[in-house]
Amino acid sequence: MSDSAIRPEDLVLLLGARPRRGVRAWLYRGIAKAVRDGRLPPGLRLPSSRAVAAALGVARGPVSEALELLAAEGYVITRDRSGSRVAPRAESVRAERPEVALRPPPSPGTPDPALFPWASWLRSMRIGSARLRPDDLGYGDPRGLPALRERVAELLRLTRGAVVAPDQVVIISGVAQGLTLLATVLRRRGAGPIGLEDPGSPGARDSLRSLGADVVPVPADGDGLDIDRRVGEPGAVLVTPAHQYPLGVPLSPDRRRRLLDWAAAVDRLVIEDDYDADLRYDGLPIGVLQAMAPDRVALLGSVSKVLAPGMRLGWLVPPPHLYDELVAAKRNADLGTSVFDQAALAEFIGSGEYQRQVRRLRQVYGERRAALVGGLRERFDVSPAGFSAGLHVLVRLPDHDAEQRALAYLAERNVAAHALSDCFFADGDPGLVLGTARIPAPDLIPALPD
Missing domain, CATH: 3.40.640.10 (Type I PLP-dependent aspartate aminotransferase-like (Major domain))
Incomplete structure (x- = not known):
């Protein structure tokens, strides 16, 4: 174990300004944080509680209590004659793992x-x-x-x-x-x-x-x-x-x-x-x-x-x-x-x-769906599949390349959409499943191929 030590005045300088009250908690938190972030390295000998109390100009009791708590939690090791030292620290081993998306991508069925x-x-x-x-x-x-x-x-x-x-x-x-x-x-x-x-x-x-x-x-x-x-x-x-x-x-x-x-x-x-x-x-x-x-x-x-x-x-x-x-x-x-x-x-x-909320949503979502369907008909002379209900519409596309291009365009604009082909167990028809709750027709129409 290292024989290096830190002087009382240097420890006080490392901890920063002393508060008027709560010396024990301040001392405990400051030393624990310094141990965790490496400013007080393993094996470093700490000054005695008497020396720290003198440097801080406080009673010895709160200092002793802070060191006892640090020892109980494993931050320091206290021995009768050699005083307290910073405890050896287990190296943190963090396994390499792929990035995991915690928030799922936008869903076509999500309400506004x-x-x-x-x-x-x-x-x-x-x-x-x-x-x-x-x-x-x-x-x-x-x-x-x-x-x-x-x-x-x-x-x-x-x-x-x-x-x-x-x-x-x-x-x-x-x-x-x-x-x-x-x-x-x-x-x-x-x-x-x-x-x-x-x-x-x-x-x-x-x-x-x-x-x-x-x-x-x-x-x-x-x-x-x-x-x-x-x-x-x-x-x-x-x-x-x-x-x-x-x-x-x-x-x-x-x-x-x-x-x-x-x-x-x-x-x-x-x-x-x-x-x-x-x-x-x-x-x-x-x-x-x-x-x-x-x-x-x-x-x-x-x-x-x-x-x-x-x-x-x-x-x-x-x-x-x-x-x-x-x-x-x-x-x-x-x-x-x-x-x-x-x-x-x-x-x-x-x-x-x-x-009352259901009636309100029927009016608002019905109008938004109608605007989207109208825009699709005007641009492409096609009508989405299905009847007038829910929070999604299905637009069929000519091939899978068109499906992927449209999905990429919409993903860049954070527009909720699924590939129709992903809804099948095996190879399926190309198309887009589009959310109607929040999607503005002007953002959608350019994404679809002529």
Whole structure:
């Protein structure tokens, strides 16, 4: 160990001006920081507490206490006769690793944050929090607050035609968690692979694969998912019947019946992702598939499109035979969703603010979509695929080179877009899936080839 030492006056100079109060804390923080950043190297002998106290013009007690705390935390080593030295420091070894993007790229389905109803939401937070009881602040019912489950059940019955009671609802931290819980329970039951729409959501496909789930394609076209063209025999199928992603079409009545007939005949589960059905601009939203077969369909939904994805609040309405297992899986996953957020959402829905927000968004997003579609028709004499709903449109392109050029142009301008080809399990058709919530038509039109 080095025999070098630092004089009391040099240590005081290194630490800077002494405060009038809090000498012990100041001395502790200053020496600890100097050790961490290398200004006091390992093995350096420190002056005695008596010498430091004399140099600072303070009592010896606070200095001794600071050195004892530094020794307890491993910054210095104190021996009876040799005094204190800076402790040896383990070399920091930082493994080389690739850069990881912590924030995902812009998604075509992301709402405009400028439309978030801050005033009414903050009011709902105040009122909802005031209604919480002391017992609500502990580890509560993993199904969620009773008040929110009542509000969600009522909302789903009135606006989506669902067959649901409050004791059938599980409050979840977004649809992604709902998929995780369902995949976990299905895997434990040995249900087999999960069928996904092809084309479909790349996010859902990647999420399920990351959980170790076996996923298989089920072709989708202008009438939605076609269960008769499935690959193999999946144990469950994930479907977006109200507004297929990315094709933008509803599941046709005939396809709806055939999907439910298949599920009943072979005792399989249909997972309904009702992700943006509230946002239809040319008529009433299409009702949920769950209403036709509540014993075969697990209904998923969230506030991500109407409010904000960062809120991480949603709901799961499973068939009765899976309910207890899913509640147990939710408890094991996170012990329940934040009661303050749940209380706020219960008040927000109960006061009518949720439906007011839906009406506002239908008007604003409907106008923005119409402007974008009009610009595409004027420039290219084409209409995007799908019907007037949701937060995305699909524009088909002549080839994959055009797709890549358009994506590069839009990425430079931070415009949310997906390649249609990425939505397929294998090689797929070229095109762009464009977000309509924030995209201005003048930024989009030049990106598309003539």
